[in-house]
Amino acid sequence: MTHRLDATDPLAxxxxxxxxxxxxxxxxxxNSLGRPxxxxxxxxxxxxxxxxxxxxxxxxxxxxxxxxxxxxDDLGRVVLGAAAGQVTIGDSTTVLLYKLMxxxxxxxxxxxxxxxxxxxxxxxxxxxxxxxxxxxxxxRWIDVDLTAGVTPELLADAVGERTALVVLSHVxxxxxxxxxxxxxxxxxxxxxxxxxxxxxxxxxxVPVTLDEWGVDLAVGCTYxxxxxxxxSPAFCYVAERHLPELTQPIQGWLGSxxxxxxxxxxxxxxGIRRFQSGTPPILxxxxxQDMLALVKEAGIGAVRAKSVALTSYAVELxxxxxxxxxxxxxxxxxxxxxxxxxxxxxxxxxxxxxxxWERDVVPDYRDPGGLxxxxxxxxxxxxxxxxxxxxxxxxxAGLT
Amino acid sequence: MTHRLDATDPLAxxxxxxxxxxxxxxxxxxNSLGRPxxxxxxxxxxxxxxxxxxxxxxxxxxxxxxxxxxxxDDLGRVVLGAAAGQVTIGDSTTVLLYKLMxxxxxxxxxxxxxxxxxxxxxxxxxxxxxxxxxxxxxxRWIDVDLTAGVTPELLADAVGERTALVVLSHVxxxxxxxxxxxxxxxxxxxxxxxxxxxxxxxxxxVPVTLDEWGVDLAVGCTYxxxxxxxxSPAFCYVAERHLPELTQPIQGWLGSxxxxxxxxxxxxxxGIRRFQSGTPPILxxxxxQDMLALVKEAGIGAVRAKSVALTSYAVELxxxxxxxxxxxxxxxxxxxxxxxxxxxxxxxxxxxxxxxWERDVVPDYRDPGGLxxxxxxxxxxxxxxxxxxxxxxxxxAGLT
Numbered sequence: 001m002t003h004r005l006d007a008t009d010p011l012a013x014x015x016x017x018x019x020x021x022x023x024x025x026x027x028x029x030x031n032s033l034g035r036p037x038x039x040x041x042x043x044x045x046x047x048x049x050x051x052x053x054x055x056x057x058x059x060x061x062x063x064x065x066x067x068x069x070x071x072x073d074d075l076g077r078v079v080l081g082a083a084a085g086q087v088t089i090g091d092s093t094t095v096l097l098y099k100l101m102x103x104x105x106x107x108x109x110x111x112x113x114x115x116x117x118x119x120x121x122x123x124x125x126x127x128x129x130x131x132x133x134x135x136x137x138x139x140r141w142i143d144v145d146l147t148a149g150v151t152p153e154l155l156a157d158a159v160g161e162r163t164a165l166v167v168l169s170h171v172x173x174x175x176x177x178x179x180x181x182x183x184x185x186x187x188x189x190x191x192x193x194x195x196x197x198x199x200x201x202x203x204x205x206v207p208v209t210l211d212e213w214g215v216d217l218a219v220g221c222t223y224x225x226x227x228x229x230x231x232s233p234a235f236c237y238v239a240e241r242h243l244p245e246l247t248q249p250i251q252g253w254l255g256s257x258x259x260x261x262x263x264x265x266x267x268x269x270x271g272i273r274r275f276q277s278g279t280p281p282i283l284x285x286x287x288x289q290d291m292l293a294l295v296k297e298a299g300i301g302a303v304r305a306k307s308v309a310l311t312s313y314a315v316e317l318x319x320x321x322x323x324x325x326x327x328x329x330x331x332x333x334x335x336x337x338x339x340x341x342x343x344x345x346x347x348x349x350x351x352x353x354x355x356x357w358e359r360d361v362v363p364d365y366r367d368p369g370g371l372x373x374x375x376x377x378x379x380x381x382x383x384x385x386x387x388x389x390x391x392x393x394x395x396x397a398g399l400t
Numbered sequence: 401m402t403h404r405l406d407a408t409d410p411l412a413x414x415x416x417x418x419x420x421x422x423x424x425x426x427x428x429x430x431n432s433l434g435r436p437x438x439x440x441x442x443x444x445x446x447x448x449x450x451x452x453x454x455x456x457x458x459x460x461x462x463x464x465x466x467x468x469x470x471x472x473d474d475l476g477r478v479v480l481g482a483a484a485g486q487v488t489i490g491d492s493t494t495v496l497l498y499k500l501m502x503x504x505x506x507x508x509x510x511x512x513x514x515x516x517x518x519x520x521x522x523x524x525x526x527x528x529x530x531x532x533x534x535x536x537x538x539x540r541w542i543d544v545d546l547t548a549g550v551t552p553e554l555l556a557d558a559v560g561e562r563t564a565l566v567v568l569s570h571v572x573x574x575x576x577x578x579x580x581x582x583x584x585x586x587x588x589x590x591x592x593x594x595x596x597x598x599x600x601x602x603x604x605x606v607p608v609t610l611d612e613w614g615v616d617l618a619v620g621c622t623y624x625x626x627x628x629x630x631x632s633p634a635f636c637y638v639a640e641r642h643l644p645e646l647t648q649p650i651q652g653w654l655g656s657x658x659x660x661x662x663x664x665x666x667x668x669x670x671g672i673r674r675f676q677s678g679t680p681p682i683l684x685x686x687x688x689q690d691m692l693a694l695v696k697e698a699g700i701g702a703v704r705a706k707s708v709a710l711t712s713y714a715v716e717l718x719x720x721x722x723x724x725x726x727x728x729x730x731x732x733x734x735x736x737x738x739x740x741x742x743x744x745x746x747x748x749x750x751x752x753x754x755x756x757w758e759r760d761v762v763p764d765y766r767d768p769g770g771l772x773x774x775x776x777x778x779x780x781x782x783x784x785x786x787x788x789x790x791x792x793x794x795x796x797a798g799l800t
Contacts, residue, residue, distance in 0.1 A: 019453030029457040041448040045441035052629055053419030053436045057429040057762060064630055092678020094652030095495055118664070123653040123678065126666035130651035223679070229452055230464055230682035251530035252494030253523040262767065264518070266526035278492020278523065279623070282630035284683050362457060367662065 005313065005382035011298055011306050014378040021379065026388040028363035031201060031341045031374025034227030039290045047286055059282075065254075068233075068280045069272060071289060075235055078296045079226075080199070080218070081209030086237050088272045089222070089288075090280050093200060093234040094123045096219045097167075099248035099275055100236060101131040104165040104194045104217060107246055111164035111193070117142040117150050121173045124198055128167055137164065146368075147330045148337075149177030155184050159191035166193050170208065171201035171339030174366050176311075176331040178206060178339045182213040189214065194242075200224060203235075204291070205307050205340035205377055207300050210237055217242070225340065225376055226295075228288035233281045238272060252277030294378060303377045308335045310375040313382060314342045317389040322346075325396050330370055341374040344392075348399050355395040361388050405713065405782035411698055411706050414778040421779065426788035428763035431601060431741045431774025434627030439690045447686055459682075465654075468633075468680045469673060471689060475635055478696045479626075480599070480618070481609030486637050488672045489622070489688075490680050493600060493634040494523045496619045497567075499648035499675055500636060501531040504565040504594045504617060507646055511564035511593070517542040517550050521573045524598055528567055537564065546768075547730045548737075549577030555584050559591035566593050570608065571601035571739030574766050576711075576731040578606060578739045582613040589614065594642075600624060603635075604691070605707050605740035605777060607700050610637055617642070625740065625776055626695075628688035633681045636672075643671060652677030694778060703777045708735045710775040713782060714742045717789040722746075725796050730770055741774040744792075748799050755795040761788050 006012050015021045018035040027035065051059055068089040075089070076082030090096075105114070114128050118141050132139050142150055142158050149172040159166060166188040171178050181197060188195040196217040199208060204225030210218055218237040222228035238246060251266040253259045255276040268274035295303060312335055318327065322344060330343040346352070346369055353365035364372040371392065375385065406412050415421045418435040427435065451459055468489040475489070476482030490496075505514070514528050518541050532539050542550055542558050549572040559566060566588040571578050581597060588595040596617040599608060604625030610618055618637040622628035638646060651666040653659045655676040668674035695703060712735055718727065722744060730743040746752070746769055753765035764772040771792065775785065 019449060020456075025456075027456060033452075033457045033460075035456065036448045036453045041445035044444040044448065048436045048441040048444065048629075049419060052433075056420075056425075056427060056435065057433045057764065058757065059630060060433075091491065091495065092652070092681075094654070094678030095491065095650055098650045098677070121653075122656070122659075122662045125664075126651040126653060126656060129666055130649055134649060221679070229448075230459060231679045232683065233681065234678070249530055249534060250495055250498045251526040252492070253521075253526060254494070256522070256526060259522075262522045264525075266529055277498070278494030278634070279621070279631045281492075281633065281681055281684050283632065283687075284681050287683075357458065364457065 003381065003383035003386060009306065009382065011302060011378060012381065014294065014298060015381055017294065018379040024360060026361040026384050026391065028361070028373040028375065028388055030376025030379055031224050032364055033223055033230060034225060034291070034376055035379045036229065036287065037227060037290045037294070040287050043286055043290065064280065064282045067282060067285055068276065071285055072235060072272065074292050078292050079204050079208060079300055080237060082211055082237055085271055086240055087235055088275055089235050089285055090233050090276050093219050093221045094127060096234050096236040097124060097127045098131065099250060100196055100217045100219060101128060101165065101167070102249045103246040104196060105131065105135050105137060108164035108194060111162055112137050113140045113162045114165045114167060115140045115142065115158045115163050116167040117144045119144045119146065119149065119172060119174060120167065120169050121198060121200065124167055124169065147175050148332065149175060149179055150184065152180060152183050152187055155187050159188055159193055161192065163191050163193035166195045167198070168195065169198040169201065171206060173201055174343055174370055174372070176339040176341045176343060178337050185213050185215055202339055204295060205303060207304055215239065222288045226288045227291040228284065232284045232288060236275055238275060243271060248275055250277040254278060254280065298378060306377040307340045307375065310377060310380055310382065310385060311335065311338055311340065311342045314373055314375065314385055314389060317386065318344055321389055321393045322396070325393065325400065327396070340377065341372055343370045343372045345369040346396065348396060351399050352392065352395045355398065356391060359391060361391045403781065403783035403786060409706065409782065411702060411778060412781065414694065414698060415781055417694065418779040424760060426761040426784050426791065428761070428773040428775065428788055430776025430779055431624050432764055433623055433630060434625060434691070434776055435779045436629065436687065437627060437690045437694070440687050443686055443690065464680065464682045467682060467685060468676065471685055472635060472672065474692050478692050479604050479608060479700055480637060482611055482637055485671055486640055487635055488675055489635050489685055490633050490676050493619050493621045494527060496634050496636040497524060497527045498531065499650060500596055500617045500619060501528060501565065501567070502649045503646040504596060505531065505535050505537060508564035508594060511562055512537050513540045513562045514565045514567060515540045515542065515558045515563050516567040517544045519544045519546065519549065519572060519574065520567065520569050521598060521600065524567055524569065547575050548732065549575060549579055550584065552580060552583050552587055555587050559588055559593055561592065563591050563593035566595045567598070568595065569598040569601065571606060573601055574743055574770055574772070576739040576741045576743060578737050585613050585615055602739055604695060605703060607704055615639060622688045626688045627691040628684065632684045632688060636675055638672060638675060648675055650677040654678060654680065698778060706777040707740045707775065710777060710780055710782065710785060711735065711738055711740065711742045714773055714775065714785055714789060717786065718744055721789055721793045722796070725793065725800065727796070740777065741772055743770045743772045745769040746796065748796060751799050752792065752795045755798065756791060759791060761791045
């Protein structure tokens, strides 16, 4: 029997486009690795036979060299609110964080601090620490409440004339706190700093309008809500006004002005391609294209509406089923401040997660004591949420 | 009718394992982008359905997190002559060059020069220039003959007590000059320098024995003779003796000692994994595994023997068919000093290349005036070489 909420969900039919949607598995980790689309297997086979196997090296001239920028433009249009020419695909989020942080601090000479919060994703913190050390800067840490994130007040207290760069996550990886990006960007700019947004946990589920917000720099991954597959390449955004002045340290031939001139010295390409270094990972860019088309078809506004409805339903079920067992909501209750996942804490959640995996219910565990439920809007049903939440209760009951 | 040389080629049957081998296309660019194996399409479909789609996020724990090191070990055993624990897969050649160069110069404090040759591949030269600039070092250039490469004499003249690092290509991308890697490594070491070998144009076609040669560092790509697909991830080798002391600047979570602890600060993993940064590109690692299995089955010695026979045949046909038209061999005539490709020069070769592409003969063009023929041993037949060389003569005749 169809769940009452699925029956009225205008996006319900999209679920059938994903591999495994028909199985009894409850998948609460689409915010970590999105499901493949059913279109993927055939697309990859076609690619191998026709494009790689058929065109061979000619594929680079005909299509692949421009693909990172072409997909970047699509991504900009469909989910990032970025005009063409500012987004490219490649490397990993970590490598792109490094490139953009190095570019940013070089563009703010004399300023000595990078501001970020202690709950930012580990790789962001580790890269920032490395960049700070090699460039002679210091990190200025913002302490945040684990169930929330960086507020305008916290950021205003942290930035000043010493701030070169502010590095923030749009959606916090544990709490799902949805930062007030335009306001935080304004505060960083008022202090004369650049701002670098990590969109890993928002791109594809929360509307982002980078141009409108006046963002300087952004990175994100494509294997979460953009379903690009395990380890698919990341994206970066550099606002057009910064492109002529910002350069990055990994000077590779494919970021140079004319790669096939193979000249004696490096000069960066004039546009966003200067943030590329090596040969673009074409195979890894195939899956995200189908997902982008799906998000475009559904509309990012409708995707966000379903995301809010799914997480609100999980919060409601948490109140009803889990709170009596001592489980605490560790995500914002206000949907306007919440991204696409919901975290519940309890001292036994590590064990609960293990027990659930045994039963084909797949959430994630994040210290301290957090059961994290990622509800990817186009591939998750309300029935799945309800069944999963009941099984969480059962697993917890079995352990107490 | 079977070509007389194909009839006696013990590796002839391998050609049927590649997509498109049955078509009339003459493919002389397997040293730039190897053909896909026919096994690839089905392998990718299976991966999407069963591994990515079926295991989802659990795939990381079950298999993917270790995959870069597992394939690295296979690569070490089958084609690099490297014991386990010293090779990993990830990023692009360019990004790995950056990481290893930064690691190397930090390990030789007080030394002020990076030595490399003017004919090294552009990305190697560009990365080295960037690393030198940011670390306050200078580049010391070796001038080489375009039809040859770095000899022991040239290197001995260039290195000294100021040399921190020597960066060399094992096979030169234009001339196919095959460097005397053990001797050049010894010369660099005698000067107290580290040596970084770029194996892009040799790995998979020329036997490499990194451990035996005492090499410190190496990188290479997997889309040429390892048939990993367009933009498949690169590999790096760091000798075990250096692993405890060498660190790289892109401090990402997946190179940290315990990624899922997500602790407050970065500490590098003890082994080769410290050279990883972001999430490993799993989809891009699938194709190279089948090719590695094929090379293992054939044996790298037999692969090299066929490679020498193919390039010698091309040289012989060049003497017969092209030399009378003023074409000059720009690769070593001695097969012991020649890698897996052959370059012929003539002032019209750019136009010849364009004309050949029109007729489904696909070589590469490299300035100045070089027609480069890459003869990937397991997918190229002698009949293909003969037909291709005759068509080169025709194309040239049509232009003069």
